[in-house]
Amino acid sequence: MKPEQSGAESRSYGISELAREFGITTRTIRFYEDKGLLSPRRRGQTRIYSSEDRVRLKLILRGKRLGFSLDESREIIDMYDPAHGNVEQLQRLLSHIEQKRVQLQQQLRDIHSLMSDLDAVAVRARAALADSTDN
Amino acid sequence: MKPEQSGAESRSYGISELAREFGITTRTIRFYEDKGLLSPRRRGQTRIYSSEDRVRLKLILRGKRLGFSLDESREIIDMYDPAHGNVEQLQRLLSHIEQKRVQLQQQLRDIHSLMSDLDAVAVRARAALADSTDN
DNA sequence: GGTTACGTTTACGTTAACGTAAATCTCTGC
DNA sequence: GCAGAGATTTACGTTAACGTAAACGTAACC
Numbered sequence: 003m004k005p006e007q008s009g010a011e012s013r014s015y016g017i018s019e020l021a022r023e024f025g026i027t028t029r030t031i032r033f034y035e036d037k038g039l040l041s042p043r044r045r046g047q048t049r050i051y052s053s054e055d056r057v058r059l060k061l062i063l064r065g066k067r068l069g070f071s072l073d074e075s076r077e078i079i080d081m082y083d084p085a086h087g088n089v090e091q092l093q094r095l096l097s098h099i100e101q102k103r104v105q106l107q108q109q110l111r112d113i114h115s116l117m118s119d120l121d122a123v124a125v126r127a128r129a130a131l132a133d134s135t136d137n
Numbered sequence: 138m139k140p141e142q143s144g145a146e147s148r149s150y151g152i153s154e155l156a157r158e159f160g161i162t163t164r165t166i167r168f169y170e171d172k173g174l175l176s177p178r179r180r181g182q183t184r185i186y187s188s189e190d191r192v193r194l195k196l197i198l199r200g201k202r203l204g205f206s207l208d209e210s211r212e213i214i215d216m217y218d219p220a221h222g223n224v225e226q227l228q229r230l231l232s233h234i235e236q237k238r239v240q241l242q243q244q245l246r247d248i249h250s251l252m253s254d255l256d257a258v259a260v261r262a263r264a265a266l267a268d269s270t271d272n
Numbered sequence: 273g274g275t276t277a278c279g280t281t282t283a284c285g286t287t288a289a290c291g292t293a294a295a296t297c298t299c300t301g302c
Numbered sequence: 303g304c305a306g307a308g309a310t311t312t313a314c315g316t317t318a319a320c321g322t323a324a325a326c327g328t329a330a331c332c
Contacts, residue, residue, distance in 0.1 A: 018309085027290085029292085032310090048308095048309060049310090064247050064250070067204070067247050068251070070204070072288075078251070081258050086262065088269075092265055096259060096262050102255060103252065109202060113241050113245060117241055119217070120238060123230070124234050130221065131224060134223075134227075153279085162321080163278095164322085165321095167281095168319070182280060183279060184279085184280090207319075
């Protein structure tokens with residue numbers, strides 16, 4: 003059973019291939035590497051991205067959509083891989099997760115309140131449109 | 138019936154009063170004014186903020202928590218007040234609202250997926266803690 | 273009437289997150 | 303063997319969102 007046939011789907015990607023897929027520039031991807039968020043392997047001096055690298059990139063972009071800084075995204079990504087040896091570190095990790103959860107719940111409330119605000123505006127706008135149409 | 142007694146609760150606020158309430162600096166509040174997001178009245182050269190000004194400030198800060206730029210927040214705030222005269226503008230407003238809604242729904246998905254990721258990490262962390270405790 | 277506490281304007285400084293451009297390398301097709 | 307396509311490094315530029323500091327006004331308080 004060759005590794006390419008395993009279900010893990012472990013192909014690799016070029017930098018501009020990823021850039022196209024996610025609608026960003028290669029400069030951005032290299033910038034993330036500079037900031038320590040990615041570390042692709044090299045073939046010669048060319049970067050080769052694994053599917054794990056691609057996942058990390060996706061996590062960064064999800065963070066961006068939520069308004070996170072790159073530092074915040076890095077912290078979150080660091081939670082995923084198991085470098086949490088001792089008890090103290092595990093407890094810090096758990097409290098850190100709790101903090102993030104609190105923040106995310108605030109964002110949920112904000113989104114819902116903004117959505118209902120937008121609903122109200124839309125209702126008024128449609129009413130105004132109807133008024134100016136059916137006279 | 139004096140206006141102070143009406144239910145509208147229309148008092149006014151000083152700049153550092155608002156800064157304290159929202160945990161920001163007066164510099165930040167003046168900066169928002171510079172960018173056209175606030176325009177408090179003046180008594181002499183001192184700024185006096187109405188409760189509408191205070192609401193606008195709250196909207197700006199809600200936008201910040203959602204990762205919006207000040208320009209985006211301004212656009213949203215501008216939707217609230219009725220300067221939408223003609224049909225064309227109303228239709229643009231409605232399509233603009235629809236775009237925002239799409240974005241907010243993406244953010245909702247992102248938050249939920251991040252939350253379940255964090256849940257998974259927390260479960261593993263608690264398991265690791267249990268392991269290192271009860272041996 | 274001097275100091276203390278806030279307020280103001282003006283202006284330069286800073287950080288994050290890239291954009292942009294130049295110079296070089298490296299393979300591939302013809 | 304050379305042109306063109308895509309990769310790389312290096313480095314300076316740019317924008318947003320404030321921070322920081324100086325210099326000044328003014329009202330209250332003792």
